[in-house]
Amino acid sequence: xxxxxxxxxRKRPKGTEAAAARTASAIAPPDSEESTVSSPRRRFLGxxxxxxxxxxxxxxxxxxxxxxxxxxxxxxSQTDIIxxxxxxxxxPSSVTAFQQGKFYxxxxxxxxxxxxxxxxxxxxxxxxxxxxxxxxxxxCHSSSYDHTGEVLQAPAPRPxxxxxxxxxxxxVKVDVGSPLRxxxxxxxxxxxx
Amino acid sequence: xxxxxxxxxxxxxxxxxxxxVRSIFSGPVYPRxxxxxxxxxxxxxxxxxxxxxxxQKTLKYTHTWGLGxxxxxxxxxxxxxxxxxxxxxxxxxxGAYESIVRMQQEVFFGKLVRNVHHWSAxxxxxxxxxxxLRVYFTGGYRTxxxxxWIIGLLLLACVLTSNFTGYLLPWDQLSYWAITxxxxxxxxxxxxxxxxxxxxxxxxxxxxATLINxxxxxxxxxxxxxxxxxxxxxxxxxxxxxxxxxxxxxxxxDDGAHDRPQYALTLPDLLFRESVVALCLIAFILVVxxxxxxxxxxxxxxxxxxxxxxxxxxxxxxxxxxxxxxxFFAVVVIPLLGITALLAIPYLRYSDxxxxxxxxxxxxxxxxxxxxTTALILTPVMIVADEFWLSRTALLxxxxxxxxxxxxxxxxxxxxxxxxxxxxxxxxxxxRDEAVQASFVLLTxxxxxxxxxxxxxxxxxxxxxxP
Numbered sequence: 001x002x003x004x005x006x007x008x009x010r011k012r013p014k015g016t017e018a019a020a021a022r023t024a025s026a027i028a029p030p031d032s033e034e035s036t037v038s039s040p041r042r043r044f045l046g047x048x049x050x051x052x053x054x055x056x057x058x059x060x061x062x063x064x065x066x067x068x069x070x071x072x073x074x075x076x077s078q079t080d081i082i083x084x085x086x087x088x089x090x091x092p093s094s095v096t097a098f099q100q101g102k103f104y105x106x107x108x109x110x111x112x113x114x115x116x117x118x119x120x121x122x123x124x125x126x127x128x129x130x131x132x133x134x135x136x137x138x139x140c141h142s143s144s145y146d147h148t149g150e151v152l153q154a155p156a157p158r159p160x161x162x163x164x165x166x167x168x169x170x171x172v173k174v175d176v177g178s179p180l181r182x183x184x185x186x187x188x189x190x191x192x193x
Numbered sequence: 194x195x196x197x198x199x200x201x202x203x204x205x206x207x208x209x210x211x212x213x214v215r216s217i218f219s220g221p222v223y224p225r226x227x228x229x230x231x232x233x234x235x236x237x238x239x240x241x242x243x244x245x246x247x248x249q250k251t252l253k254y255t256h257t258w259g260l261g262x263x264x265x266x267x268x269x270x271x272x273x274x275x276x277x278x279x280x281x282x283x284x285x286x287x288g289a290y291e292s293i294v295r296m297q298q299e300v301f302f303g304k305l306v307r308n309v310h311h312w313s314a315x316x317x318x319x320x321x322x323x324x325x326l327r328v329y330f331t332g333g334y335r336t337x338x339x340x341x342w343i344i345g346l347l348l349l350a351c352v353l354t355s356n357f358t359g360y361l362l363p364w365d366q367l368s369y370w371a372i373t374x375x376x377x378x379x380x381x382x383x384x385x386x387x388x389x390x391x392x393x394x395x396x397x398x399x400x401x402a403t404l405i406n407x408x409x410x411x412x413x414x415x416x417x418x419x420x421x422x423x424x425x426x427x428x429x430x431x432x433x434x435x436x437x438x439x440x441x442x443x444x445x446x447d448d449g450a451h452d453r454p455q456y457a458l459t460l461p462d463l464l465f466r467e468s469v470v471a472l473c474l475i476a477f478i479l480v481v482x483x484x485x486x487x488x489x490x491x492x493x494x495x496x497x498x499x500x501x502x503x504x505x506x507x508x509x510x511x512x513x514x515x516x517x518x519x520x521f522f523a524v525v526v527i528p529l530l531g532i533t534a535l536l537a538i539p540y541l542r543y544s545d546x547x548x549x550x551x552x553x554x555x556x557x558x559x560x561x562x563x564x565x566t567t568a569l570i571l572t573p574v575m576i577v578a579d580e581f582w583l584s585r586t587a588l589l590x591x592x593x594x595x596x597x598x599x600x601x602x603x604x605x606x607x608x609x610x611x612x613x614x615x616x617x618x619x620x621x622x623x624x625r626d627e628a629v630q631a632s633f634v635l636l637t638x639x640x641x642x643x644x645x646x647x648x649x650x651x652x653x654x655x656x657x658x659x660p
Contacts, residue, residue, distance in 0.1 A: 010207065043323075065478035068392055068395070068406070069392065070260075070391045070392060070394070070396045070397075070402065070403070071395075071396075093343045097493065099496055102495075102496075119398075121374070121375030122377070123374045123376070123378060123515075124373050124376075124377035124380075124398075125370065125374065125377075125498035125502055126495065126496055126497060126498045127372065127498075128497070128498075128655070137654070138498070139498045139499065139500030139501065139502060139654065140370075140374060140498055140500075140501065140502040141515070141654075141655045142514065142655055142656065154594070155515065155516065155520070158592075
């Protein structure tokens with residue numbers, strides 16, 4: 001009666017010990033090889049693998065980010081020049097919208113021209129020209145700008161961006177390739193005849 | 194020898210049908226008693242993700258409110274309806290809007306499927322945030338669950354990204370300008386802001402390239418991330434032996450040493466409860482989708498911003514901050530501080546083990562209510578004051594607006610928060626843990642009020658208005 005419960009309890013540790021010894025011998029090599037695990041050659045190869053793996057990750061990330069990078073349109077230079085029209089077509093102190101070029105052509109009282117981006121400098125909403133009030137008012141956060149693009153009311157942080165204006169043979173042309181940022185309105189920004 | 198003369202004992206005596214059933218299910222198909230039920234949960238491919246048994250106390254509905262499970266059900270609904278929508282939707286700037294109009298008019302139940310997708314997505318954000326709050330207020334982020342809180346935050350980020358990228362796809366005025374504004378916010382990140390905005394839009398402005406990027410993120414990248422993170426999230430719950438065990442403030446921490454907790458079986462106790470919640474949720478979504486249509490404005494017109502133009506509702510709180518702070522603070526500093534605080538929550542040094550107790554203690558509940566009331570009163574007062582009376586740029590002429598409209602008010606509010614933290618300790622006798630909790634409540638309620646103000650109380654030109 002007293003033997004039967006004891007037998008397995010005596011046997012079990014033996015079995016597990018043997019199993020543990022077996023797995024230990026499978027994992028850790030015999031003594032002679034143990035020293036080579038930390039040998040300089042092994043360490044060097046281990047680091048080499050790690051370095052190559054890291055390089056592969058960097059390469060993959062590089063390629064993936066390059067896929068996300070915005071691409072510039074192929075036909076950039078041709079369509080960027082917008083012919084606005086003859087100088088006389090624009091009254092002094094008037095603002096004309098150009099849907100196609102996404103800008104406003106503002107002619108100042110002294111006859112000079114400014115091409116103003118229609119994109120609000122706050123968050124990029126399109127600002128309409130309010131003729132009665134004589135200013136641009138953004139519908140998104142009610143920033144407003146005067147006819148030179150200067151900020152009348154915050155939160156807009158800077159004046160409306162400019163596009164370069166050229167007058168060739170009495171024809172007004174606007175280069176809408178890339179908008180120019182400015183801190184404030186300056187008379188040098190105005191294009192005159 | 195007797196063995197050899199009886200080949201295939203299992204196959205000979207049975208009919209073909211029962212052999213096929215047996216080849217699919219090696220155990221009982223319909224478990225009849227607890228022993229068989231345990232067997233089924235343990236050996237079933239899907240059910241074995243669940244434990245066989247769980248502490249009886251965690252079954253209580255008002256402990257978890259079923260919010261995690263509801264999020265999962267909504268995710269499944271979104272996957273199913275999303276795949277259906279993908280068969281009809283055309284991800285091109287010219288065809289997107291028209292394909293949605295056509296789907297609503299011509300496809301059998303097209304409108305309903307779109308409605309279910311829309312309402313599930315929006316409800317998912319609300320449920321996920323409530324789940325976060327539930328975990329916070331029951332101390333479900335304490336050891337050993339710290340890292341699962343972080344995984345949960347990553348899941349929240351994925352849910353927001355998923356919603357945001359989906360917002361553009363209808364290509365109507367609403368979506369076009371909401372995404373314009375939200376991506377416009379990115380350009381206020383210092384140094385690399387403009388580059389980041391260009392990457393987000395895949396060009397200087399929103400167009401075909403943006404749509405393809407958002408479509409790919411929405412239908413592939415984010416769902417895959419969500420599935421991986423959810424698997425990790427659920428596995429961590431299993432590793433922590435289920436959700437945090439609820440207890441009242443008087444009870445000692447439940448570490449299993451005091452008395453063995455009572456256990457319930459997953460099948461039927463947990464699974465039946467989960468099914469009830471899931472079915473109620475699906476019924477609710479269906480009813481809402483029958484009566485309320487997902488909004489569809491006019492086709493996107495890059496030449497005309499609607500008035501007012503608002504970000505998607507879950508980002509309107511940040512848009513509201515933009516009305517009060519310099520953009521650098523509204524878009525970069527304050528959100529970064531908020532994210533850092535959320536990430537830090539499980540790793541702060543807490544003095545007491547209050548895991549499983551709602552609001553930590555009776556006093557914790559009281560200070561939380563005081564904090565909520567304070568935020569409920571002060572936030573609207575400050576919004577109105579800032580709108581009508583306070584013009585800091587006018588008060589401090591010559592001071593750059595980053596300081597007068599950014600650093601200065603942010604510093605004042607930061608000092609006020611520290612003051613509240615101290616007062617809650619001195620005046621209401623809150624422990625440090627409870628003071629941290631009260632500050633969390635204060636900031637959360639303030640942000641919710643900012644969001645509500647932006648959604649309901651901002652009219653044309655973003656002026657204050659009645660809804």
